[in-house]
Amino acid sequence: MTETEPTVLLRQEGAAGTLLLNRPRALNALDLPMIAQLDAAIGRLRDDPAVRLVLLEGAGGKAFCAGGDVRRVREQALAGDAAGVRAFFAGEYAVNAAIASFAKPWISLIDGVCMGGGIGLSVHGSHRVVTEHALIAMPETAIALFPDVGTSFILPRLPGALGKWLALTGARLRGAEAVEAGLATHFVPRDRLPALRAALLEGDAAAVDQFAEAVPPGPVAAQRPAIDRCFGPSSLPDIQAALAAEGTDWARAQAAILDRVSPTSLAVTLELLRRGAGLDLAGCLAMELALTGPVTRHPDFAEGVRAVLVDKDNAPRWAPPGDVAGFFPAIAA
Secondary structure (H helix, E strand, O other): OOOOOOOEEEEEEOOEEEEEEOOHHHOOOEOHHHHHHHHHHHHHHHHOOOOOEEEEEEOOOOEEEOOEOHHHHHHHHHOOOHHHHHHHHHHHHHHHHHHHOOOOOEEEEEOOEEEOHHHHHHOOOOEEEEOOOOEEEOOHHHHOOOOOOOHHHHHHHOOOOHHHHHHHHOOOEEOOHHHHHOOOOEEOOHHHHHHHHHHHOOOOOOHHHHHOEOOOOOHHHHHHHHHHHHHOOOOHHHHHHHHHHHOOHHHHHHHHHHHHOOHHHHHHHHHHHHHHOOOOHHHHHHHHHHHHHHHHHOHHHHHHHHHHHHOOOOOOOOOOOOOOHHHOOOOOO
16 A cells, blocks of 8 residues: 555445455554545445445455554543544444445455454445455453444354353454354355456355355364353353363363453453343444443553553553443443
8 A cells, every 4th residue: 555545445346346445554453534434435335326236355465354443542542532432433333334234235355354343344244255364353352342343233143152252252263163153154265266356346246155165064163062051151250160160171261361351341241242132233333332431441441452452561450340330321231
């Protein structure tokens, strides 16, 4: 990308509207200008009768979209800029909602890192295509945020306790594992993407089915019984007790993750998913937006982003856990 090139490139190619997230040095992480560009592009693509489908990709070869620019959000939170924090999340969630209601096929080609905000740009669309190089995760508890971008609607609706496991631990799904778990819809090897892309430019979303390979039961299916046993309980102490009783290397690894991430974030996330299971997407996005204020003001958020993304010492000093009921002030239980 050049200095003058937009960070979101919108083109019409054949019968497709193509969107390229074009901030490769930042792994295509979303900032507010990118969100505004996406919002404007969605309006144009929705209303253009010549556009039969939308194709979303990430530039640079390493990432589809690594998430949102939470370092900037941290700076705003530390400066007391509540309006700036809210503007970022409100804009991002409006784009998520617009994708969910988009009447044409919305096809994401995920070849590389896709986390947080990247999931928000893809999971609400009709087709989420992953390659063997895709890496999918919602790692928010590690920075004391919470699974957002509408995943409080998506995660509770995954099979069994998969959503709770992914949300609490930030577990990373590689390639076809994302199809197994239900976050992706199709698996297409990287070397077939150019041919798939060319077919999609003809305007026929069915090309995805023609290029996709079947995903047989794999690592996620093999681990499902243990995931359901250990992450099925509704409280954190019960989950931790189930992991201790499981007694396997996998269970010990999950317990270590829960001990390492923000305890406040774990409590918020559990309550978020409990409530999200009973709300529609609009209700979930409204709940998430209401949470962004108190969560980003909590000291764990600034500390988590510092430890993981700023100083990168991976040694956060969390505040003691407390009652998070007040984080959900205007939302029906």
